[in-house]
Amino acid sequence: MINQEITVGIVGAGTMGTGIAQVAATNGHQVYVYDAFQEQLKKAEAGLQSILARQVEKGRMSQEEVDQILGRIQFVDNITMFGECGLVIEAVIEKPEIKKDVFARLEGIVKRDCILASNTSSLSIASISSALKRPERFIGVHFFNPAPLMKLVEIIPGIATNPDVAETTKALIKSWGKIIVTSKDAPGFIVNRVARPFYGEALRILEEGVADVATIDWAMKEIGGFRMGPFELMDLIGHDVNYEVTSSVFKEFYYDPRFKPSFTQKRLVEAGWLGRKTKRGFYDYREGAPNPDPIKNKVLGTAILNRVLTMLINEACDAVFMNIATAEDVDLAMQNGVNYPKGLLAWADEIGLPKVLDSITALQNEYQEERYRPNPLLKRMVREGRKFYEKV
Numbered sequence: 001m002i003n004q005e006i007t008v009g010i011v012g013a014g015t016m017g018t019g020i021a022q023v024a025a026t027n028g029h030q031v032y033v034y035d036a037f038q039e040q041l042k043k044a045e046a047g048l049q050s051i052l053a054r055q056v057e058k059g060r061m062s063q064e065e066v067d068q069i070l071g072r073i074q075f076v077d078n079i080t081m082f083g084e085c086g087l088v089i090e091a092v093i094e095k096p097e098i099k100k101d102v103f104a105r106l107e108g109i110v111k112r113d114c115i116l117a118s119n120t121s122s123l124s125i126a127s128i129s130s131a132l133k134r135p136e137r138f139i140g141v142h143f144f145n146p147a148p149l150m151k152l153v154e155i156i157p158g159i160a161t162n163p164d165v166a167e168t169t170k171a172l173i174k175s176w177g178k179i180i181v182t183s184k185d186a187p188g189f190i191v192n193r194v195a196r197p198f199y200g201e202a203l204r205i206l207e208e209g210v211a212d213v214a215t216i217d218w219a220m221k222e223i224g225g226f227r228m229g230p231f232e233l234m235d236l237i238g239h240d241v242n243y244e245v246t247s248s249v250f251k252e253f254y255y256d257p258r259f260k261p262s263f264t265q266k267r268l269v270e271a272g273w274l275g276r277k278t279k280r281g282f283y284d285y286r287e288g289a290p291n292p293d294p295i296k297n298k299v300l301g302t303a304i305l306n307r308v309l310t311m312l313i314n315e316a317c318d319a320v321f322m323n324i325a326t327a328e329d330v331d332l333a334m335q336n337g338v339n340y341p342k343g344l345l346a347w348a349d350e351i352g353l354p355k356v357l358d359s360i361t362a363l364q365n366e367y368q369e370e371r372y373r374p375n376p377l378l379k380r381m382v383r384e385g386r387k388f389y390e391k392v
């Protein structure tokens, strides 16, 4: 069967479900979008129409293309329509019981060879698969927000996933122009695991009083080349969401101190200062509110960047060390899932692995905390004089 002949079903017409539906329809698939709430279906349909209308206004798409895309998507309030789907992607709220219930119902409706996938960000694929009679056709496909713009999709085969299902899913989503990386079914998959120090170490630097938020953001952007600073980004993501991801990764790693959440962020959540959406977070977004200017000190800025980057690289090494993903996939994931200016491991090669090891060892000596333990793979590679990307 050629790819476009596969009908795609989406369960959950929220931010992610609607975005993924747009991607599938843009790539020629017939798409069904189901949501348990009628008003959400209406909202999603209207929202998609206006997003696409804007594309026409900006000259990025023709009206004909938009009509074709919309013509391929049916918003339905009856999940029994999913009988003809070859792939169903679930994007309902992040509640395990609700996801399990969706899959148990779907299994009684879809064809035997229909692939069932979840867009979960934080639940294990194994835990959701326990609701299925045939978990071998179940897999994680983790899109990033906004799905039509973000190139990355993490593919997460679970303990029971048939390798052929994984290959078919990868080929299909790759044919949608996405960059595919494969992750083990481990907490945070690749991006939400490796990115933790971007927030956590920046918060720690703030808590120690080394610099204020504006200066840390300035250092990461101006000296590091990151598109957004950690505090601006946390304000954009929302502290409720970001704190929840950190807490969940911390818990799932059996409270490894590397992932310890920050009480400074917890206080913002408790106060309801969730970031841009509530107009207050680390910055003040109310009309005319003053915000501090960064201290543009190159020496201080470089020290801040080096500390956060060292911790990010150490975490990227751990993902390779623990066989979560290949070095290439870790780099692709961070560049395309969170727009890092370089792959962290390629960056480590560029800095020099001995220098990175020296930096993290200095942090460990200074603080005597488990959080700063150098990754064994980093130590081993330095000992053996290796690089992540050896020139052949």
Ligand SMILES: NC(=O)c1ccc[n+]([C@@H]2O[C@H](COP(=O)([O-])OP(=O)(O)OC[C@H]3O[C@@H](n4cnc5c(N)ncnc54)[C@H](O)[C@@H]3O)[C@@H](O)[C@H]2O)c1
Residues within 6 Å of the ligand: 011, 012, 013, 014, 015, 016, 017, 034, 035, 036, 037, 040, 090, 091, 092, 093, 094, 098, 102, 119, 120, 121, 122, 142, 143, 144, 145
């Ligand atoms: N928002 C993100 O940045 C992001 C990124 C990657 C992955 N995810 C994951 O994608 C999933 C959806 O997230 P979202 O941000 O689109 O959430 P959302 O709240 O925007 O949408 C969830 C939708 O699920 C619907 N729903 C609830 N219960 C349902 C049921 N029983 N049957 C059918 N529909 C039901 C809701 O009506 C809502 O429309 C979650 O698992 C989330 O973790 C989110």
